[in-house]
């Protein structure tokens with residue numbers, strides 16, 4: 139199975155969630171579009187030092203930490219949707235987007251256009267800051283409008299029972315996991331959450 143990890147924005151915890159999913163599913167990892175360093179693959183390698191994971195090479199590795207369409211322009215490349223070849227693997231594959239769903243790859247295509255290319259089920263990371271209900275429901279609106287298959291939501295942030303409840307109520311999506319702010323993001327933390335989500339992914 140291919141899982142596409144997206145979020146309601148950037149710096150939302152997609153890489154942390156990807157590490158948790160890789161640990162839970164014994165999956166491989168692919169970040170098709172990386173803008174800036176350190177790469178998310180490198181971060182995950184550090185979080186899961188002893189795991190037997192294949193890290194597939196980024197299709198576009200851009201130097202500037204910016205929106206991919208802008209980072210590509212700076213590097214004098216153009217991102218082309220037809221140039222993405224999804225890695226073949228018999229294992230589960232965790233694919234991480236860049237930023238949120240409506241982040242441009244070029245003047246026409248967006249990050250969410252990679253979902254059908256990847257033949258993946260979506261996992262949406264939703265943060266819990268004030269204002270995140272709106273960002274989450276807008277993201278969900280797009281997922282539903284496009285008809286993408288969604289495995290579920292992962293909440294990442296300080297517990298907010300009403301935000302979590304209304305988002306699940308409005309979307310009808312499954313809550314796969316709740317991640318709280320942790321003092322240490324390390325292998326131990328990843329393993330703890332991987333144990334919690336394992337049963338929900340079958």
Ligand SMILES: Nc1ncnc2c1ncn2[C@@H]1O[C@H](COP(=O)(O)OP(=O)(O)OP(=O)(O)O)[C@@H](O)[C@H]1O
Pocket residue numbers: 145147148149150151152153154155178235236237238294295317318319320321322323
């Ligand atoms: N629950 C958490 N507790 C503590 N730190 C967290 C938590 N979730 C994420 N972080 C930290 O927040 C930062 C951003 O997270 P992360 O890199 O996973 O975001 P991202 O959505 O992958 O960003 P990008 O759009 O650049 O790929 C990282 O330093 C990460 O370790």
Ligand SMILES: C[C@H](N)[C@H](N)CCCCCC(=O)O
Pocket residue numbers: 148149172173174202203204205206236237238241
């Ligand atoms: C550089 C950053 N960490 C991500 N890779 C890309 C985030 C793009 C966000 C664009 C936007 O929504 O304004």
Ligand SMILES: [Mg+2]
Pocket residue numbers: 152153154178234
């Ligand atoms: Mg990331």
